[in-house]
Amino acid sequence: MSESGKKVNESNWIVNLDKIEDSTRRNYFSVLPQEQMLMEFFSDAFVINKPKGRVGGDGYWLHSNGNDVYLALFTCVGEGHLASMMIRIYMNALKKMVDGYSIDFPGSILQFLHREVQARFKDKNNILLNTNANVGIVKLNTTSKAMEFAGANMDLLQVHRTGIKIITGEKSQVGETGEHRSSYTSISLENTKDSNFYLCSSGVFNLIGGPDFKKITTNQFGEFLRDRRKVAMSEQKSMTEQYLATWTGANRQNDDIMVIGFKA
């Protein structure tokens, strides 16, 4: 037992407490890549990461191998500190894959993740945590701009001058501990050079608000992004933050939110 502390005349203790850095928040953000790192591999990009609390269950991963770059967004089921622990488990599984295996295709990476998480929790009965996650992963060849996508209960939004395309992922999540088998297909994308792409956590589509107090649909969000297609990603970021805040209005943010926008 240690005894310490200084006494001050502080009129609002909550304000005083907010001056201390929360260690879990620092840990959560430090495990994720910096937003600027995306600019090294994509011609333009942004990341919006707004956990509901101090920490969240949304994360993203960036990895390059020669001319190929991989970007994944994952939404761990649940929220708060337990989901934040799962973020590290997913990040560590991806690190293990990079260190020990040559896996090229986005679908194969999802399959690896699924098996890793499933194996880790296989014999753990009665745990209070959902180990599943929605994951979307993109592979980009930075020279040819060829691009592939695979999703586990996550879609990719493609905004092109001809319209909005929703690249649909598989329905099954990664990491489910049941007996069912999951397979994930890698989808080759077209018109990659003059499109904007967006990966979104499920929290975006759980936000309740708007004129009819409803959730945002993928099409509504896609149309919002399409109308700003020519705007730089940094501006799109602030516009998207404003759009989501306006949609939520006076209601409390009810889920973690992550949006990653990028151009090949």
Next chain:
Amino acid sequence: MESRKEEFEATCNLFINSVSNYFKHLTEIDSDMKVPYLKESDGLVLKDFTGMIGISGSRQGFVYISANREMFADLINLFIGIEDPSEEDILDMAGEISNVVAGNVRANLGANFMISVPTVFEGMPEELNIPENVSMYVIPIKWNNHEAFVVLGLD
């Protein structure tokens, strides 16, 4: 004056019950509340890892839950099945229990009180200052052979 004392006791009981229920319902292992005591000397009673919640409104103060690594490691093993938790996991577990307790208390506190999102830290942060004129009520808890403290300080 009597009503402030009653208010203090009622607030203490809310936190005690919330912590007790957390262990009982989520771990299915009962916790044992030891004899609470009023702490009069300066400084905080801290274990290794702490989740602290600020209280404001009609009265200013704080409540925190503090325990050593081993207790949080046991909870992580029980909840998540991780047998070798990292430092980050331990801090998150301290945050999780503080969050649940804060949420339960928030739902039951009167409109005169507001409580903050917990702040989690290891050891004693230099920046942490405690308000003057705060009485601290220390409730030692034993759970699964681990000792923890719930400490309530109100002006």
